[in-house]
Amino acid sequence: MVSWNNLDTLKSFKKLESTKRVDLKAVMSGESGAKRVKGYSVPMACGLSFNYAAKAVDEEVLTALEELAAEAELTEKFKALYNGEVINTGEKRLVLHQLTRGMLGDKVVADGVDKREFYVGEQKKIADFANKVHNGEITNAKGEKFTTVVQIGIGGSDLGPRAMYIALENWAKKTGNFKMEAKFISNVDPDDAAAVLNSVDVAHSIFVLVSKSGTTLETLTNEAFVKDALKNAGLDASKHMIAVTSETSPLAKSSDYLAAFFMDDYIGGRFSSTSAVGGAVLSLAFGPDVFARFLNGAAEEDKLAKNTDLRKNPAMLDALIGVYERNILGFGATAVLPYSQALSRFPAHLQQADMESNGKSVNRFGEPVNYVTGPIIFGEPGTNGQHSFYQLLHQGTDIIPLQFIGFKNSQIGTDVDIQGSTSQQKLCANVAAQIVAFACGKDDDNKNKNFNGGRPSSIIIGEELTPESLGALLSHFENKIMFQGFTWNVNSFDQEGVQLGKVLAKKVLAHETDGALKEYSDLFNI
């Protein structure tokens, strides 16, 4: 049995506090810097590697982090998770998203069901359905092929699948794997659904309604919106919609849908990209084989997260360096900076995955903790960000740790040579330059042009963004978040913080308000 303890009760955390602070600027300069870049690198799956040379750590800090990993029993806790213990204690649920893409330990049986078989079974059902859509066995009422898939979902049913779709869209077009365009409707703002519906040919569109509970207000409202549009076009909505939901939801057995595919309570929304939630839309858009390759990438990376050696476990290492930065160095945010336009919405997905998981003030037993937990996560792709908020990152009064991502090759492969280099080379040169600029700075007598340096970053480098490397990247961050949650002793798998707003919104709509809430409602004429 593992034991769950607050971070500030651990001996190794006290020891970590007493380590000497690393002068990042000094250690990253000259030969020492070159040596760090070569040495502080961990292989990941699918050709990726995690390089942490520009983090403010050294052998003393890393040794303390190894002790912290051991005392906090991180690998043991992960083992308990993937072997099916009730890790989401608040909601009394297992946490099984890794099982959607592989089996890391024992067979997990819950509610009398072999869960791995269940997830694989749903993937097969989705693959079969997608193949039939692609080969014209499943068509609209006129016998015409569907050309567009529209996902209706919010939060985890939107951000992850949307980010993954954008990440692979151009790759799929380039490699002949593009089957159908995907669109997404999420916001309860009626302009979201109306604009998407105006932009698609509804007669040739298939809609994927995604709601685990079958009760998400935004999603049901947007379903009604879509049904109206289909009806107005003289179409039978039930021939254009599929559902992704839990078997116990009201949507599961409804005749309103062409088909229903299932997830369950053991897959949190923000960890559901590799379940049926991502599976349906991505298999329709790119084909089941591409989705399978994405799962394989994630599964390969998951295996590395089992490693008890911190130096060979990139997710755990990334997690613990983050805890060191948050709880010892006192940094409040992390910027996610992919040098890849295809990853333009990946930071928004990580923003949910991380902030919703670890933005907690109580431990897993419901007791307030005396230390800070999850940081702010934000980011935009480079080089765009360089011409935007990097000014503050370089010269602002707060230090913000940076998480770079970069690839040697582009996806589409079209490029131009200007001033002796291609755009892809310029892109890579920029991310390399930024890491060193942040770490080492540059002294200038004109203090307005002075760079203090000492601003830590890591980088994940890959050959190319493919289904496999995307899966590995997703797994890395999911597992990083999990290890940080274990270390902070919080339950990373519930989200009670979203409830109060829902309750009060219902009151507003029912006109059961007083005080400030009534006045705000009046301002909106509700």
Add this chain to the structure above:
Amino acid sequence: MVSWNNLDTLKSFKKLESTKRVDLKAVMSGESGAKRVKGYSVPMACGLSFNYAAKAVDEEVLTALEELAAEAELTEKFKALYNGEVINTGEKRLVLHQLTRGMLGDKVVADGVDKREFYVGEQKKIADFANKVHNGEITNAKGEKFTTVVQIGIGGSDLGPRAMYIALENWAKKTGNFKMEAKFISNVDPDDAAAVLNSVDVAHSIFVLVSKSGTTLETLTNEAFVKDALKNAGLDASKHMIAVTSETSPLAKSSDYLAAFFMDDYIGGRFSSTSAVGGAVLSLAFGPDVFARFLNGAAEEDKLAKNTDLRKNPAMLDALIGVYERNILGFGATAVLPYSQALSRFPAHLQQADMESNGKSVNRFGEPVNYVTGPIIFGEPGTNGQHSFYQLLHQGTDIIPLQFIGFKNSQIGTDVDIQGSTSQQKLCANVAAQIVAFACGKDDDNKNKNFNGGRPSSIIIGEELTPESLGALLSHFENKIMFQGFTWNVNSFDQEGVQLGKVLAKKVLAHETDGALKEYSDLFNI
């Protein structure tokens, strides 16, 4: 003459520090809360209002902020700015973006030119050009109308214009003002340009190259990319491209362009949406009349920023409450949360406008300051964010002030009634509910379901997002940023922090590297 002093040298700042902290939960409860919502509201232009009831301020704090505004001479500094003093001292430049949309004070003559006349003149040239494109006087070589405009620019030449285009796209389609689709190429990542070029009909596209200096690496590279595509399609590039640049740039008189429109050094990139930088693409997309309405909205809001009465100057009030939160209460970030899908990229624009302006560690004389300056800015539209990072905002260990934006009416007007309310009503009910949930919280014996409250927010409420209200909204935030810069005594109008990365990237591409930089370059095979 105004005097420029560091914030911590001001008597009024010391007084502000000594004010009693406001118990937001207490004051926002019951009748006190209702009274605050009614009283703590300032009219803005174009039907907007700024409501700060849920900010942790009271009469004592507001009085101290009034004294701070007076001692820091904020209105006098604004007056100096719009009357043409050299406010951007680092670069020895005037700061004239407000002049692109109105004249707040004296005639400004610089370099022998009446600058208001110059900006209006360029607007007229753009309007004339756009009208000729729309009515078919300017066409492609075959005499066919252009159907698409593609902006090539990065940073301020991308984020602002793109956010404004997205904000008005559906409004324009609904109201018959939609002339041409706009697309944007920004990133040096070759996949950005390649994907956009694959998605447009280049034979019917007009490209707007935007670079003030005419030397921005990303933009020139992407221009070459576009010229290649035009050439490969057998087209004469010079018949498909226009330039927006300064009169002294190499692009200004080139025969490579169908036309050139000018900005100047007195318009910072991040403040250039109301100059030719936004003017060309927005006038082509929506027509010059819509762009003029957008300018009018901004001009109306600018006038309010002249008000010496803090309680009647929404931008200054917003700015000083932000300084109070940053420097007294110690909060490190602000989340921008528009309850409007049309404003989906408005937070990304503000992220640049704010963080690039005020992410500085030295004052306007180049001396290090002893206090924190600009915060992190991030955000996503509601209700999407509620299902993402709001968990941390409600229950995380750090408090993050919130800037809500909401409108009573949608833009497209298509809606459905589900469970007794429309989507628009649900959207508004949610933002009202969130403000109260954040401020007042909810006690629960189960601490995992407990909400401490005390999390401050403001809201800008409008009737509908139109060209006018969008202009007013933009002006509000530009002026807020300016007033905060004045208060922190930083130069908000330069960006020296972006230079070092550029220098090092050039070294990488020239293979003039050693140490860590060489190793990182090797990792990317550069």
